[in-house]
Amino acid sequence: MAALQMSREWIGIQQFPPATQSKLLEILGKFKEEDVSSLTVLVMGKGGVGKSSTVNSVTGEKAAAVSTFQSEGLRPSLVSRSRSGFTLNIIDTPGLIEGGYVNDQAVNLIKGFLLNKTIDVLLYVDRLDVYRVDDLDKQVVTAITDAFGKEIWRKSALVLSHAQFSPPDGLNYDLFVSRRSDALLKLIRASAQLKKQDIQDSSIPVILVENSGRCHKNDSDEKILPDGTSWIPNLYKTITEISFNGNKSIHVDKKLVEGPNPNARGKRLIPLIFAFQYLLVMKPLVKAIKSDVSRESKPSWEMRDSGSANRRS
């Protein structure tokens, strides 16, 4: 894998508090047990929802450039880190929305970037502190489905950022989280056209994330959510679960990038089609014209006089 060569030693892991480090190493050990040497995580979502910040948080490095007030270009970036023979690839993507529509070029660039890679986990990122689900969300989900197929949602998790958020008017935090995630999941199911059975088979897990430096920490200095869970190990745990959930990873090949080539469809039938057209359309048409000619109502003077030779009775 090309990404392997580019991978750097995962130094950032040492930035985590020891409690987190030990949990992560435990998870890495799991991969080793299963003889998996690398994991590729794709992070997608609208612009400004905290994709890059999440990448930075989970690597413990400033791997992805975060610019607070503007998008950082259209190119996706790969963060590849290896630790004791295991490589973690995280692909950060630019926001897909531009000028109120999904940017087709951005989608194409992402697809091109992912060519010949295998996506083990998709993290669909959105903010927790938003009340509504709108058409843009739908467009983004649809664009992802169109780009990688609906199968990708079986290998995905819904990441809600800005989790350290107090719901308005004394709404219960857990209730708000479930409402928010339900709304988004419903949208994903609709857009991805997952059947009921599919939903039962693999429900999409929800991960809460808080990237802010003001994130509360517990006694072991781990970043925690309002409910007290340490979210980074939790995220890794969920990722691991997804990667082992039995569904196939999505391999991005040429066919997937370019989509089905409509120009190739039916190409082999062309000689047959042409023969059909010649024999069953053009010939009958010419025949019909000829019969028109013979049936044509001629002016009476043309009919009357057949020439002296014929009239010599």
Add this chain to the structure above:
Amino acid sequence: MATFATNGQLTTLPGLLTTPYQLSTRRKYPAPSSSQELRYNAPPASPRFPSLKYCYTSPNRNTEPSSKDHLLKALGKSLVFGSISSIFSGGGGGGGGHGDGGVWRDLFSLATPVAAADEKHSPDWDSHGLPANIAVQLNKLSRFKKYKISDVLFFDRRSKTTASAEDSFSEMVPIHPGEAYTKAQLQKELKALASSGMFEKVDLLGNTKPDGTLGLTISFVESMWKSAERFRCINVGLLTQPKPIATDADMTDREMIEHLRSQEKEYKRMIGKARPCILPGQVQREVMLMLKDQGKLSARLLRRLGDRVEKWYHDNGYGFARVVNFGNLNSKELVCEVVEGDITRVVIQFRDKLGNVVEGNTQLPVIHREIPKQLRPGHVHNMNAANQALNNINSLKVFSSVEINPRADEKNEGGVVVEINLREADQKSAEVTTEWSIVPGPGGAPSLESFQPGGSVSLEHKNIKGLNRSLMGSLATSNLLSPEDDLGFNLEYVHPYLDGVYSPRNRVFKTSAFNSRKLSSVFTGGPGFEDVVPPMLVDRAGLKANITESFTRQSKSTYGLVLEEITTRDRNFEISTNGLRLLPSGGTSVDGPSTTLSGTGIDRVAFLQANVTRDNTKFVNGAIVGDRSVFQVDQGLGIGSKFPVFNRHQLSLTKFIQLKRVKEGKSKPQPPVLVLHGRYGGCVGDLPSYEAFSIGGPHSVRGYSMGELGAARNILELSAEIRVPVKNTHVYAFAEHGNDLGSSKDVKGNPTEAYRRMGHGSSYGVGVKLGQVRAEYAVDHNRGTGAFFLRFGERY
């Protein structure tokens, strides 16, 4: 993207001309006299022998002013006119009346007005010099006097009445009251009357008038024959007439009977040989009825029968047909002898500007094949056939003037020679035209700056080798101020009679080098997105060679090869590889669907193209009625950029259904018509975006702009229109629908979705046709809003 342009161009219309049809007295028709026969004599007022002339003169397109007809000059650059040249028969026919002599010198010459004209120029007359109010026998008149005739009366001795005016005997006698005649002349007239066979007995009496003039009374006993049961009409046109043997006064009765018998035999043989007439059974039955109504055959009845028969001929365009004789009188079968006007020769002559006969460049078989069978020797000359020949020859576009001039054959009695006079147009011509066009300025409305001067130069070499082959070249630009922006050229060679000029097959080989520039209707925005999508130009330059076989004037099949280079450019004429989109930030995004198959902005491709058009439409009082089906297929051969293999096809069916029967004729109302139209287009294989089928536009779904509904791989369009005649034009209501059949996504880059188009849409509306312009109000069903449109030309 509604671009509309009006051209204020002067055009030279090769319109159809009214054919001058002229009749003048030219020749007399002789027929043998026999005791059994009645020589039939046409009223002198009506033309005895018509001279017909059909002309077709097309406006001369020469640049040379001297070659232009003065009329043309007078009428300005662009007018259609017909030239009428008449043939003056002069006194030729009448003069012949004196020289013919013998049997011919009979009633016919008597009836010729020219014959009497000889004496007309002498106004002087002599008084009879007799007491008034006495009857004078003709032979009592003086030989040396010129008598002025005051009136002519016909007195039927059998009924003891003066013949009524409707019997129109007076037509037979060219003695006009108020003019002077000598005794010899009057005797001649009497003799002619007596030998006409119409009268058993005829006498001429003078009545002296107090003023010295003479009143004439022609007293007669009309000939009567036994009524016939059957009627037969024969064409005696080119038969050698049996020579009548002069009866000798010295013949004995027996000899006389023998003589009559032999004559009868001769006559029987003649009518046996004769061809039946083309007179239809219906008219023959009508004549039979006329016969039955009258118990006896009177001379006047025969006259009426003859008139009826001749009327049919003349009404149906047989201008040379004459009833010359009634034979077989006093028998059961009445024989009507007609000279129908058989064509003996067709003469094709080329004439120069001065009318001299010259050697033509055009090869004769080219003209021969345009002459309908009915205008060839052995057929009866018919005006309609001549007209068709005229139109056919003119549609060759080789001659500046075509005249068809039938005349009586001098060598062959009863024959007609068709003389075709042609003036060849200049083979080489050059033309320069200029025009103004209005293009929408900023904001869509035309402004003063948006008037563009355009122009074209064309050169033509016509009728190469006299086989109507032609080479044409033209160069045109819609903007003379910067022609490099938009320079169109076309070089075309046309080679007709591919199967030889004698073959009835009509195949034409055509090859051309061309270029064109069109605004792409694929790269255009949907509603609300129009301003975001900059225009894309599709330039095509290439070579084309095809063979067209025409089956009728409208139905044809074409097949050939096309080599093309397609270049897509943005509005600055820079090559563009992808569709463009203006960004809200002011920049331009170039991430749209790729414009070409190769992805470089330039495609080269070779493909076979075939087209079959079946068109049965015709005009019923100006309204088009009938069916039209067009099938076209472009078959890619894998030659070109990215080795394109494709099969692009479209089938369009249009039915114009006449909803009410109407009488056909000039200034009769048009019938109401229902138009049903369907079009399917599809492509299998490589489909570059510029070849995608776009939906929406005046020829697709009205009410939308070109391509407003999408561009797809497969499309279906359905439309219906009902036309109701109002005065000279019609009003109409229509409903249309266009659908991409879900195939927009099968075009690379999905231009329909990329530019926010619906992919399908309907519209309905009403309109009125005003000449070439259609003014219509169409409602766009996607948005539910209506708009008013002015369109040129037809929708279907």
